[in-house]
Amino acid sequence: MKYISILGSTGSIGRQTLEVVDQFPDVLQVVALAAGRNREKLLEQCLKHKPLLVSLQLEEDAMWLKEKLNKDKVTPEIFYGLDGLIAAATCPEAAVVVTALSGAMGLIPTCSAIKAKKQIALANKETLVAAGQYVSKLAAVNEVQILPVDSEHSAIWQCLNGEKKAALRKIQLTASGGPFRLLNRQELEQVTPEMALRHPNWSMGQKITIDSATLMNKGLEVIEAKWLFNVDYDDINVVVHPQSIIHSMVEFGDGSIIAHLGMPDMRIPIQYALSYPDRWFNRFPKLNLTELNGLTFEAPDTSKFPALALAYAAGKQGGTAPVVLNAANEVAVQAFLAGQIKFMQIPAIVENTLNNHQFLGSPELEEILEIDRWARQEARKFI
Numbered sequence: 001m002k003y004i005s006i007l008g009s010t011g012s013i014g015r016q017t018l019e020v021v022d023q024f025p026d027v028l029q030v031v032a033l034a035a036g037r038n039r040e041k042l043l044e045q046c047l048k049h050k051p052l053l054v055s056l057q058l059e060e061d062a063m064w065l066k067e068k069l070n071k072d073k074v075t076p077e078i079f080y081g082l083d084g085l086i087a088a089a090t091c092p093e094a095a096v097v098v099t100a101l102s103g104a105m106g107l108i109p110t111c112s113a114i115k116a117k118k119q120i121a122l123a124n125k126e127t128l129v130a131a132g133q134y135v136s137k138l139a140a141v142n143e144v145q146i147l148p149v150d151s152e153h154s155a156i157w158q159c160l161n162g163e164k165k166a167a168l169r170k171i172q173l174t175a176s177g178g179p180f181r182l183l184n185r186q187e188l189e190q191v192t193p194e195m196a197l198r199h200p201n202w203s204m205g206q207k208i209t210i211d212s213a214t215l216m217n218k219g220l221e222v223i224e225a226k227w228l229f230n231v232d233y234d235d236i237n238v239v240v241h242p243q244s245i246i247h248s249m250v251e252f253g254d255g256s257i258i259a260h261l262g263m264p265d266m267r268i269p270i271q272y273a274l275s276y277p278d279r280w281f282n283r284f285p286k287l288n289l290t291e292l293n294g295l296t297f298e299a300p301d302t303s304k305f306p307a308l309a310l311a312y313a314a315g316k317q318g319g320t321a322p323v324v325l326n327a328a329n330e331v332a333v334q335a336f337l338a339g340q341i342k343f344m345q346i347p348a349i350v351e352n353t354l355n356n357h358q359f360l361g362s363p364e365l366e367e368i369l370e371i372d373r374w375a376r377q378e379a380r381k382f383i
């Protein structure tokens, strides 16, 4: 039996992780669940999965949950706030922690899980963007494996299985191009949150859906790939593939390209992170190759989607630049969703914040957290 803790169990990845758990009750068991404000969903999850430990963002919600669960004689330990997330991340019974929180708030609990020597199934890419160097070192020192959940990184990981690092020429990271691939710059100025939240191929949480529309998500994934696979930025290429059937590819020095194909269904990479090194048969829909209407590829247009170029530049600069990129983006995305700024202001705010920041080369955790706080304040000035 593999015992699992899920940070962000009420979100898109968290719920799909529980669907995977439902398919494999003989091998997967949930021992800890942590959520934010959705106490009703967490209550439902607790009644079904009977975890040993749960956490919510606020104390009052934790009290509410305790009362409800007591009535049903389900009595997990109940926590709240950052301490609660850390408790779930370090739950003694858990072997694997699925990090499905959204944003850099996942950083501290992920570090706690690594220090507690839990295997990490990483969905929360912002953690690696903000602190890739720090987290990679921490994982190496603690001999902890970070297994990717993001579909592109899971694909790359699977394409690299059994291959020698020296044979690798380039990672070809695929991108759907988002819902606005075909719009011109003028049309992009008029995009509303409702339009941006309609992703053509994937159903995801709000923040990543907006990031997909600006292509910042692909930029964050470039930085994530750098740290997961220890490659140079010049060896990571983004290719737009609107059908989202090839989840990424790896190109080798001999000219061979190995691609990973599958349905655009996050349950597949989530399952692989939990079953690794094995593969399990599941009942999720399968890809029918003869029903595909062609697979196409094109280069991304960074003049329309400057976020991707900003992310490459911040990644290459390293140090605190990706921390600032990520924090400013989180603030700008929230402001866009709240109707306070226009779509094209998102990359502009990120760029302005990056331009104003005082660069540090190899920040420690405290410095990363400090610059993250600074960047959020600075980004708010542009709203």
Ligand SMILES: NC(=O)c1ccc[n+]([C@@H]2O[C@H](COP(=O)([O-])OP(=O)(O)OC[C@H]3O[C@@H](n4cnc5c(N)ncnc54)[C@H](OP(=O)(O)O)[C@@H]3O)[C@@H](O)[C@H]2O)c1
Pocket (backbone or CB within 6 Å): 007, 008, 009, 010, 011, 012, 013, 014, 034, 035, 036, 037, 038, 039, 056, 057, 085, 099, 100, 101, 102, 103, 105, 123, 124, 125, 126, 149, 150, 151, 202, 203, 204, 205, 206, 207, 208, 266
């Ligand atoms: N969704 C996808 O298909 C997908 C694919 C690849 C990678 N990812 C990555 O996976 C991560 C999660 O994405 P998502 O789409 O699942 O996000 P999401 O649907 O927004 O879910 C976020 C989760 O975090 C919880 N949360 C938010 N603030 C919290 C707080 N202060 N304390 C405790 N919990 C808090 C939410 O709880 P409540 O809902 O209870 O407030 C929810 O459970 C992101 O880093 C994303 O980039 C997602």
